[in-house]
Amino acid sequence: MRLTGAAVLVLAGLLAGLSAEERLRAAVRRREGLGLMLERMAFELERFKTTLPALFGMLAGQLEGEAGALCRRTAESLTAPDRRPMADIWADATAPLPEAERAILAPLGHVLGRYGADEQRRALESARAAMERAESEAGLALQRNGRMYVGVPAAAAAVLAVLLL
Numbered sequence: 001m002r003l004t005g006a007a008v009l010v011l012a013g014l015l016a017g018l019s020a021e022e023r024l025r026a027a028v029r030r031r032e033g034l035g036l037m038l039e040r041m042a043f044e045l046e047r048f049k050t051t052l053p054a055l056f057g058m059l060a061g062q063l064e065g066e067a068g069a070l071c072r073r074t075a076e077s078l079t080a081p082d083r084r085p086m087a088d089i090w091a092d093a094t095a096p097l098p099e100a101e102r103a104i105l106a107p108l109g110h111v112l113g114r115y116g117a118d119e120q121r122r123a124l125e126s127a128r129a130a131m132e133r134a135e136s137e138a139g140l141a142l143q144r145n146g147r148m149y150v151g152v153p154a155a156a157a158a159v160l161a162v163l164l165l
Contacts, residue, residue, distance in 0.1 A: 006161035013157025017150035024142040024149065027098070031135035033067035034101055038128035046121050052086070052113045053078040066097060086113045104130045 040059060044050040050058070056075035060068055073093040077084065090109030094102050104127055111123040 002165055006165055009161045009164070010154060010157045013160075014150065014154040016157075017153035020149040020153070021142070021146045024138065024146060027138040028135060028142055030066045030097075031101065031131055031138055033063060033065045034070070034097075034105070035128055035131040035135060037063055037067040037071065038124050038131060042121050042124040042128065045117055045124070049117060066101075070094065070097070086110075100134060101131070104134060 037059060040062070041055060044055050044058070053075060056071045056078060060071035060075050062068075063071055070093050074089060077089040077093065078086075087109040090112065091106070094105050094109075097105070108123055108127055111120055113120075115123075
């Protein structure tokens with residue numbers, strides 16, 4: 001019975017570590033998707049002068065994960081009958097994102113649909129560059145700390161299990 005408890009304790013430590021590593025992987029995927037969204041937005045606005053409701057509706061169907069959900073929330077709000085300002089719509093749409101991503105995307109709410117195509121493109125490119133830096137940082141953190149996030153909790157749980165036996 002004691003060995004079963006020790007094994008469960010070690011397994012719990014391993015699962016906690018794997019969960020922490022997955023959060024790092026999710027941050028990399030989320031930032032990659034948001035960067036792709038920003039790249040496509042800049043392209044569509046520059047080349048085709050796509051209206052914002054059409055742009056977000058199109059991207060909602062093309063993108064997955066948080067980027068797709070962000071585009072869906074924005075498209076729904078833009079087509080709602082209440083006609084709220086874009087800054088408010090964007091703030092609400094980005095609210096579910098973690099603070100780091102929200103901070104990068106927040107300035108776009110005051111630019112999109114308000115200024116000319118060149119200003120919007122510059123703002124999108126600036127946000128995309130910042131998102132790529134954040135993605136790179138998250139990737140490096142995963143590379144450096146991923147194994148540690150798994151190993152340390154598992155090892156600590158193993159030591160605790162030995163002490164309890």
